[in-house]
Amino acid sequence: MCGIIGVIDKQRELMDGSSIRDALSIMDERGSGEGAGYAAYGVYPDYADLYAIHVFYDNLVEPKAQVEDLLETWGMIEHDEEIPTFEQAGIPKIHTPWRYFFRPKTRLMQRSRTPDDEIVKHIVMEVNKSIKGALIFSSGKNIGVFKASGWPEEVADFYRVEKYEGYLWLAHNRYPTNTPGWWGGAHPFNLLNWSVVHNGEITSYGTNRRYIESFGYDCTMYTDTEVVAYLMDLLVRRHGLTQELAVRALAPPFWEEIERMPEDIQRLNTALRLTYGSAMMNGPFAIAVASPDSIVGFSDRIKLRPLVIGEHDNKVFISSEEAAIRTVDSAIKNIYMPKAGHPIVGRTVA
Amino acid sequence: MIIGSRPTKFQVVIDKNQCMLCGRCVDNCSYGVFRMEPEGIITNTRNCVACHRCISQCPRDAITIMERPCDYRSHPVWTAQVKENIFKQAESGKILLGGMGNAQQYPILFDHLVLDACQVTNPSIDPLREPMELRTYIGKKPRQLEFIQKSDSDISLVTELVPNLKLETPIMIGHMSYGAISLNAHKAMAKAVSDIGTFMGTGEGGLHEALYPYQEHMIVQVASGRFGVDVNYLERGAAIEIKIGQGAKPGIGGHLPGEKVCADVSCTRMIPEGSDAISPAPHHDIYSIEDLKQLVISLKEATEWKKPVFVKIAAVHNVAAIAAGIARSGADAVVIDGFRGGTGAAPSVFRDHVGIPIEAAVAAVDTKLRRQGIRNEVSIIASGGIRQSADVAKAICLGADAVYIGTAALVAMGCRVCGTCYRGLCTWGIATQRPDLVARLDPEEASHNVKNLIDAWTLELAELMGAAGINSIESLRGNRDRLRGYMLDQSMLDVLDVKAIGA
Numbered sequence: 086m087c088g089i090i091g092v093i094d095k096q097r098e099l100m101d102g103s104s105i106r107d108a109l110s111i112m113d114e115r116g117s118g119e120g121a122g123y124a125a126y127g128v129y130p131d132y133a134d135l136y137a138i139h140v141f142y143d144n145l146v147e148p149k150a151q152v153e154d155l156l157e158t159w160g161m162i163e164h165d166e167e168i169p170t171f172e173q174a175g176i177p178k179i180h181t182p183w184r185y186f187f188r189p190k191t192r193l194m195q196r197s198r199t200p201d202d203e204i205v206k207h208i209v210m211e212v213n214k215s216i217k218g219a220l221i222f223s224s225g226k227n228i229g230v231f232k233a234s235g236w237p238e239e240v241a242d243f244y245r246v247e248k249y250e251g252y253l254w255l256a257h258n259r260y261p262t263n264t265p266g267w268w269g270g271a272h273p274f275n276l277l278n279w280s281v282v283h284n285g286e287i288t289s290y291g292t293n294r295r296y297i298e299s300f301g302y303d304c305t306m307y308t309d310t311e312v313v314a315y316l317m318d319l320l321v322r323r324h325g326l327t328q329e330l331a332v333r334a335l336a337p338p339f340w341e342e343i344e345r346m347p348e349d350i351q352r353l354n355t356a357l358r359l360t361y362g363s364a365m366m367n368g369p370f371a372i373a374v375a376s377p378d379s380i381v382g383f384s385d386r387i388k389l390r391p392l393v394i395g396e397h398d399n400k401v402f403i404s405s406e407e408a409a410i411r412t413v414d415s416a417i418k419n420i421y422m423p424k425a426g427h428p429i430v431g432r433t434v435a
Numbered sequence: 436m437i438i439g440s441r442p443t444k445f446q447v448v449i450d451k452n453q454c455m456l457c458g459r460c461v462d463n464c465s466y467g468v469f470r471m472e473p474e475g476i477i478t479n480t481r482n483c484v485a486c487h488r489c490i491s492q493c494p495r496d497a498i499t500i501m502e503r504p505c506d507y508r509s510h511p512v513w514t515a516q517v518k519e520n521i522f523k524q525a526e527s528g529k530i531l532l533g534g535m536g537n538a539q540q541y542p543i544l545f546d547h548l549v550l551d552a553c554q555v556t557n558p559s560i561d562p563l564r565e566p567m568e569l570r571t572y573i574g575k576k577p578r579q580l581e582f583i584q585k586s587d588s589d590i591s592l593v594t595e596l597v598p599n600l601k602l603e604t605p606i607m608i609g610h611m612s613y614g615a616i617s618l619n620a621h622k623a624m625a626k627a628v629s630d631i632g633t634f635m636g637t638g639e640g641g642l643h644e645a646l647y648p649y650q651e652h653m654i655v656q657v658a659s660g661r662f663g664v665d666v667n668y669l670e671r672g673a674a675i676e677i678k679i680g681q682g683a684k685p686g687i688g689g690h691l692p693g694e695k696v697c698a699d700v701s702c703t704r705m706i707p708e709g710s711d712a713i714s715p716a717p718h719h720d721i722y723s724i725e726d727l728k729q730l731v732i733s734l735k736e737a738t739e740w741k742k743p744v745f746v747k748i749a750a751v752h753n754v755a756a757i758a759a760g761i762a763r764s765g766a767d768a769v770v771i772d773g774f775r776g777g778t779g780a781a782p783s784v785f786r787d788h789v790g791i792p793i794e795a796a797v798a799a800v801d802t803k804l805r806r807q808g809i810r811n812e813v814s815i816i817a818s819g820g821i822r823q824s825a826d827v828a829k830a831i832c833l834g835a836d837a838v839y840i841g842t843a844a845l846v847a848m849g850c851r852v853c854g855t856c857y858r859g860l861c862t863w864g865i866a867t868q869r870p871d872l873v874a875r876l877d878p879e880e881a882s883h884n885v886k887n888l889i890d891a892w893t894l895e896l897a898e899l900m901g902a903a904g905i906n907s908i909e910s911l912r913g914n915r916d917r918l919r920g921y922m923l924d925q926s927m928l929d930v931l932d933v934k935a936i937g938a
Contacts, residue, residue: 290914292912359576
């Protein structure tokens with residue numbers, strides 16, 4: 086199952102987390118109380134040009150020292166603090182969430198066009214693979230992911246998401262089926278500027294994981310969703326595809342449709358399928374991917390999971406259920422279900 | 436005569452009550468088992484190879500063939516096979532020959548791998564109701580695409596794709612040469628692959644004129660003997676395959692006996708009639724990987740870079756590193772032929788003891804190419820011991836793009852895997868050039884059988900994919916997560932990169 090809700094304000098008007106909390110909570114029956122989370126864009130205006138790195142620590146001794154060593158090797162920690170949390174009956178505090186505002190030393194990464202992103206990606210992979218008791222779950226600029234094992238409303242109250250204001254929110258309510266419910270397994274999954282929520286099960290995960298690992302990404306979360314974040318990072322940041330083309334590569338049209346396209350579009354789509362066949366995702370899914378200036382929703386090619394789009398003034402909503410969208414915006418008129426596989430993009434104009 | 440007669444391998448028994456003395460068995464047996472006498476049909480049972488042609492033609496089910504009616508004293512070490520090999524070599528002083536694939540009792544890894552299916556958490560997909568894509572492109576793909584963005588909506592592709600073969604199913608028929616098998620067998624398979632939208636290999640015996648109508652579905656082979664190779668041949672093929680080695684006999688060449696080189700074979704191979712066609716063990720212009728690269732480029736140059744070039748190797752111990760070298764040679768696909776691959780004739784010692792099985796080889800090659808970031812440089816074609824659709828699915832899960840079948844296609848045309856191809860007496864008209872025997876195989880009818888087989892496997896493959904919640908073959912390729920190892924040890928699981936059942 087799982088429930089997802091996302092919203093973007095095209096003018097970057099800030100929204101606090103209270104309504105998204107309510108929207109996610111109304112879909113409680115889509116989850117099992119084993120994981121929920123929120124990603125918000127624009128929440129750290131005071132540190133907007135620094136990477137906000139969120140870490141789950143099992144304890145504040147060995148893993149914390151190791152993570153800080155690594156951060157200081159690659160750059161400067163300009164500020165750090167414990168992420169404020171508020172005790173909830175349903176959430177045993179297994180981890181201590183911490184945040185760093187980090188400035189990479191770009192000269193240390195010579196071989197990349199985007200050295201600062203590359204440094205942070207390297208740190209995320211390194212920590213999650215090698216440092217026991219530490220897990221980086223959020224690493225973008227001016228972006229914060231807040232997640233834990235629990236029901237949507239408990240996780241929201243645990244972090245008091247109503248205190249955060251963002252122009253883009255992405256939230257997820259989990260019903261885990263292939264891996265246990267644990268904090269790291271809750272969505273959204275984030276890498277750099279990418280955040281992903283996902284309802285479904287990627288049957289091509291074995292292929293996708295081996296593909297992405299051959300480009301230097303390590304899958305460490307024991308769940309299929311993380312590959313989506315890494316694939317978007319690879320295709321858009323490193324290979325230079327537009328977001329629409331990247332989504333097309335992940336959920337391409339059927340050959341039958343491609344054959345009916347005009348010649349040059351056919352050529353492009355054929356090239357995408359041939360080149361990125363191993364990145365293509367199969368199985369039932371509805372996915373929303375956020376980046377600082379957009380939110381993209383898309384489903385698998387035969388739409389085995391629900392996806393509803395709502396549009397009202399400057400806001401675009403993506404959700405598993407219409408009811409969740411109406412919880413945020415009761416006056417909304419334009420609600421529709423997109424065609425299978427077709428991406429719906431909400432983009433900022435400001 | 437020190438050793439004397441050995442127990443007959445087969446005993447042919449005719450039920451006199453059933454037999455109506457029609458003589459079909461006499462006519463059909465090219466090995467001289469039956470003869471008609473006034474008192475009835477007399478059998479020379481020692482000549483029987485169990486090709487079952489007589490059984491298939493007997494209108495009364497009067498014939499029974501029993502295997503080893505009188506065997507040697509059983510012994511776990513000194514088996515009948517071992518003893519007979521010693522007898523033969525004691526008498527002849529020669530290398531033993533055998534037909535078809537590996538006949539040793541090695542465990543078959545395919546039979547220790549099980550596939551996955553969806554339950555509850557994700558729905559299986561019904562191929563009767565939903566699209567199911569098995570289309571496969573064989574050839575080099577770019578590592579990444581380059582675009583020029585002229586405006587928000589106007590994006591054009593800069594990357595030029597090199598030619599790929601488009602297969603409607605990931606099943607092709609591998610290389611069996613004209614000479615080793617008959618023209619009718621070739622015609623039947625060529626028609627079948629053309630009708631299906633897949634491909635077959637010519638083998639190293641050139642391309643007979645009768646196959647020109649199917650040339651768009653033929654992969655022409657360039658082997659160490661270079662039989663039948665000229666620019667006309669290269670240009671006719673849809674792709675070109677350089678054969679370095681063969682799973683049934685890694686490290687050695689081939690030998691088509693002069694008896695099989697009839698006038699037609701002689702023309703097609705461009706060798707004198709009646710002469711032995713000997714393929715040397717190495718290509719005499721390839722003594723290292725850089726020489727291979729030159730040949731790949733020469734062949735591409737000769738055909739104006741319009742055709743994919745494949746390189747076929749036998750699965751040997753270091754297959755992954757060799758394949759990585761081939762991937763860097765400019766080749767478009769690497770064909771890995773496992774040690775169960777068939778052959779018309781091979782020294783038994785090679786057939787049974789040299790090389791590794793295709794399952795491990797494909798897994799190792801796919802893993803190596805991915806780790807080196809060059810998996811898109813070449814497609815992987817698995818061959819050697821693909822017996823059923825489940826083997827195809829498992830080979831693809833282990834990392835193959837497509838498979839070659841060989842023996843299975845022959846079996847679809849009647850072959851009983853009697854392993855006597857090298858004698859040129861094939862009663863089914865498959866592995867022979869004797870006109871009366873070849874005439875038994877009706878190409879039209881046989882092509883239906885071959886097409887039916889590939890169609891049936893394709894349907895089964897679609898069902899297996901649907902059950903696994905996958906509607907496109909790309910998502911099965913290298914998807915080892917959808918396999919589990921049953922009774923495999925940890926080191927084998929590590930090589931295959933597959934978890935154990937229950938894990």
